[in-house]
Amino acid sequence: MITIRLVTFEDLELITNMGRRTFIEAFAHLNNPVHFNAYLNSHHVLEAVEIEFNNPKNQFYIAEVDFKPAGLCKLVLNENEGHPKLQKYTCLELERIYVLKQFQGRGIGNYLFKKAEEIGRDNNFEILWLGVWEKNLKAIEIYKKWGFSVFATHIFDLGGDLQTDLMMKKHLTV
Numbered sequence: 001m002i003t004i005r006l007v008t009f010e011d012l013e014l015i016t017n018m019g020r021r022t023f024i025e026a027f028a029h030l031n032n033p034v035h036f037n038a039y040l041n042s043h044h045v046l047e048a049v050e051i052e053f054n055n056p057k058n059q060f061y062i063a064e065v066d067f068k069p070a071g072l073c074k075l076v077l078n079e080n081e082g083h084p085k086l087q088k089y090t091c092l093e094l095e096r097i098y099v100l101k102q103f104q105g106r107g108i109g110n111y112l113f114k115k116a117e118e119i120g121r122d123n124n125f126e127i128l129w130l131g132v133w134e135k136n137l138k139a140i141e142i143y144k145k146w147g148f149s150v151f152a153t154h155i156f157d158l159g160g161d162l163q164t165d166l167m168m169k170k171h172l173t174v
């Protein structure tokens with residue numbers, strides 16, 4: 001049974017560890033360790049996650065399988081990065097969607113995405129969008145399956161390594 005719930009203050013250590021673990025499992029072997037560790041130790045740490053949690057623009061959700069933590073996502077309300085192709089719309093960003101390796105391929109990502117879509121529609125956001133590393137081909141394929149399409153690129157600073165992210169969007173009002 002998969003359930004999704006809003007993250008509370010008591011969950012912050014848990015989601016920090018989940019995010020850290022998934023980030024390492026998915027990306028450590030593809031990056032220079034100096035840049036990777038710089039990013040990991042500035043962003044995937046409790047103090048940083050707590051600051052994000054305390055910002056009312058952000059909402060974190062956790063997915064559980066039979067009450068065991070399996071995945072998480074972060075939504076950023078009213079975020080468009082000032083991008084000209086987003087500016088005229090109300091936008092919801094799906095900033096982080098992570099499923100622990102042992103739970104991947106079991107529909108949990110799909111549940112988290114559906115939750116993001118539901119929140120977007122219920123709150124009259126016109127666009128759901130995300131940024132994904134151009135080398136994360138698996139995630140790009142999955143996002144296309146979910147109805148996202150590439151509309152731009154932006155630079156993502158991974159601890160001093162400037163990487164290209166594809167920006168992908170899905171219109172929620174059509």
Ligand SMILES: CC(C)(COP(=O)(O)OP(=O)(O)OC[C@H]1O[C@@H](n2cnc3c(N)ncnc32)[C@H](O)[C@@H]1OP(=O)(O)O)[C@@H](O)C(=O)NCCC(=O)NCCS
Pocket residue numbers: 022026096097098099100103104105106107108109110111131132133136138139141142145
């Ligand atoms: C990307 C990620 C969130 C997807 O979550 P998941 O739980 O593994 O995905 P699901 O099991 O819900 O599968 C989603 C769909 O993608 C399909 N899929 C799974 N693996 C795939 C692959 N390698 N290529 C293409 N499609 C794939 C599934 O068949 C499913 O399609 P369906 O809904 O039509 O059945 C997860 O794999 C993950 O956390 N990866 C590591 C971190 C990461 O890259 N996050 C994204 C950062 S932008």
